[in-house]
Amino acid sequence: MRVPNNPFILSGYHSPKYFCNRKNELLWLEEQFSNERNIVLYAHRRMGKTALIKHFFYHLEKSKTASTVFVDLLGTSSMPEANKKIATAIVQKFGDFKGGIGQKMLAMISSLGATIGLDPLSGTPQVSFGLVKPTEVEKSMEAIGSFLKEIKKPVLIAIDEFQQITPYPEENSEAVFRAWTQEFPMIRFIFSGSHRQMMQTMFTDQNRPFYNSAQMLALDTIERSDYIKFIKDFFAQAKLKIKKETLEIIFEWTRMQTYYVQLVCNKLYGRGQSVTKELLMEVQQEMLNQEAPLIATYQQLLTDFQWRTLKAIAIQEMVGSPTSQEFLTKFSLGAASSVSSAMQMLLKKGFVVQENNQYTLHDTLLLRWLQQL
Incomplete structure (x- = not known):
């Protein structure tokens, strides 16, 4: 493996040498996996969730303890798109194109409505997935599960940005995923997400399908x-x-x-x-x-008043009550109702997040940029 020119890696995962700490988190993940518990890992973006998962996977693969699969749902907007992402990751992980694809893999690919062809540029085999109708997603996921349960080593699937499934047009998306995990209990899952409140709600609301179904860890800063x-x-x-x-x-x-x-x-x-x-x-x-x-x-995405409200929060850094008279007066923001409406939009679009009953900007560079105006 090539040694990086710069040891401070900005994307992906290289090796333990270039990964800082997270020893306690790693031990916690190992405990959950060894005791066959599903995991929820959540934190705001750019805190190192993906790197931690890849670091955990590195140790599992090196010790031959498990076969690991990483799926990123960022950018998906429907169950068929999520299904394609998962199926593609499974095929790429377990499809031995060089040694010839086994009958079980071929059967799974066929059941997914996929085909194997040659890349016109490289000449290497590639898997193409046709259009998957929403009604066929559950059947497709069942085929994937049936294939995975036949693998001798334990399988651990990490689904990153899992909160993406909540606004899917299919109303039963959470229920479909929950049913999948229940039908194949020997397949372990890490559900990872960058929207803290949404992830918490998905797994702690007793009216939601995933209620109390996994062990949860909020990723904090490195020591x-x-x-x-x-x-x-x-x-x-x-x-x-x-x-x-x-x-x-x-x-x-x-x-x-x-x-x-x-x-x-x-x-x-x-x-x-x-x-x-x-x-x-x-x-x-x-x-x-x-x-x-x-x-x-x-x-350009915000109104002038929303931008002024955002700037005020950035200058303050942490705001307990953005509709308080003290905050409104300090930054000449006028009516509390206007700020309340602006806050709803800033929270919805992810510009502002709530941490420990305080509001702040998640994006540090945006916060520092606004502070220098």
């Missing part, structure tokens, strides 16, 4: 002392210096969101020089400048 050692060690290996005080500034500025900590350190490491406060400020401004075009599109 600062561990992250400090992780970062300093890589800089030291490159004969570069970075002070603990500088790392504390980075942690504060990024609010310990894993992706942004990695991004800052990736850019600093890439400069090939010991880190000064001036260099850090330069990198931070570079990140904000690069974000400007995207932020301009955000502004």
Whole structure:
């Protein structure tokens, strides 16, 4: 495996060497899996959920404890699309194209209405899925489950961004997935999601199909002392210096969101020089400048008043009651009813999230960009 040029990985998963801590979370995941419990892993985006799952999968595959499958539902908008994603991941994992596909795999592919052909450019085999009608999804998922239960090793399927199924036009999407997990109890699942409240509701509301069906873990920030050692060690290996005080500034500025900590350190490491406060400020401004075009599109999605409300929350960072007279007066926002309406839209579109009865912007770069206006 090729060694990364920059040890601060920004996407995907490389190996344990480039993964920081999460020892307690890993032990928890191992305990749930070894005792055949399904898992719910949730946190806001860019906290490292996917990397943790891939890290867990790495250990399971290396020890030959389980066969693992990762499915990302981000971007799907219906049950047939979700079914295709799952089926494609299963075929890619267990389809031995080089050694000849087994009869069980062929039977499953056939039952899914899929075909195997050759990629016109590379000449390698590829699986194509036809249109799957909503009424055929349950039959297709049953075929997938029947195939997987015949595999000798335990199978663990991680379905990322699982909250995507809630707005599907099919009203029974949650019930279909729940029935699938019940029909094939020896297949284990990790349901991962970045919408904390929605994921919590799906698995704790007694009127929902997944009520009390899995063990839940809210992913928190990485322990600062561990992250400090992780970062300093890589800089030291490159004969570069970075002070603990500088790392504390980075942690504060990024609010310990894993992706942004990695991004800052990736850019600093890439400069090939010991880190000064001036260099850090330069990198931070570079990140904000690069974000400007995207932020301009955000502004177009909101009304002027919604944008003003968002800016006010960004300046405050954490707001307990955005409709309080104190907040309204401080930022000249006028009527509480107007702010209440704006907040509903900001929450719905994901610009604002609620944490521990406080409202804040989830996107740290957007928050820092608004603070400098």
